[in-house]
Amino acid sequence: xxxxxxxxxFIAAVLTTLAYVPQVYKTWxxxxxxxxxLTMYIVMFTGIMLWLLYGIHLNSxxxxxxxxxxxILTLTIVFFKIRYK
Amino acid sequence: xxxxxxxxxFIAAVLTTLAYVPQVYKTWxxxxxxxxxLTMYIVMFTGIMLWLLYGIHLNSxxxxxxxxxxxILTLTIVFFKIRYK
Numbered sequence: 001x002x003x004x005x006x007x008x009x010f011i012a013a014v015l016t017t018l019a020y021v022p023q024v025y026k027t028w029x030x031x032x033x034x035x036x037x038l039t040m041y042i043v044m045f046t047g048i049m050l051w052l053l054y055g056i057h058l059n060s061x062x063x064x065x066x067x068x069x070x071x072i073l074t075l076t077i078v079f080f081k082i083r084y085k
Numbered sequence: 086x087x088x089x090x091x092x093x094x095f096i097a098a099v100l101t102t103l104a105y106v107p108q109v110y111k112t113w114x115x116x117x118x119x120x121x122x123l124t125m126y127i128v129m130f131t132g133i134m135l136w137l138l139y140g141i142h143l144n145s146x147x148x149x150x151x152x153x154x155x156x157i158l159t160l161t162i163v164f165f166k167i168r169y170k
Binding site for chain 2: 005008009011012013014015016018019020021022023025026027030032033034035036037039040041043044046047048050051053054057058
């Protein structure tokens with residue numbers, strides 16, 4: 001049986017992964033990113049890639065999936081930031 | 086002995102926690118947050134609070150610390166976004 005805390009952990013993973021989607025959408029739609037910190041997204045992307053490595057080492061599919069998706073989303077924001085300033 | 090992958094996981098946790106600092110600083114300094122998605126930070130803060138609960142359940146001090154700090158930083162961005170628009 002799935003424990004309540006496992007469900008909380010699962011919802012946490014989904015929320016902290018998908019949270020980037022509205023930022024990707026907003027930046028793409030407005031084509032402006034002046035108030036966004038490039039440093040934040042470079043550091044975040046680097047950290048997420050290390051989480052991904054760690055997840056691969058642990059053979060944890062939820063960690064691998066969550067960090068692969070977050071990695072794509074944060075890298076998209078890095079590209080938008082460079083493109084739209 | 087500490088495993089290489091444990092060190093990678095530790096660095097990952099530090100980076101994904103401290104990544105918010107340059108965004109907090111930039112928003113505070115420029116007093117503008119027009120390009121920042123409020124939805125992103127509300128969803129991220131909610132997800133981080135669930136990670137914190139999960140970390141308390143697992144009795145994991147690194148998870149508790151990382152999510153407590155990330156929670157404070159993302160909530161600060163939420164407040165800045167509401168204040169500076």
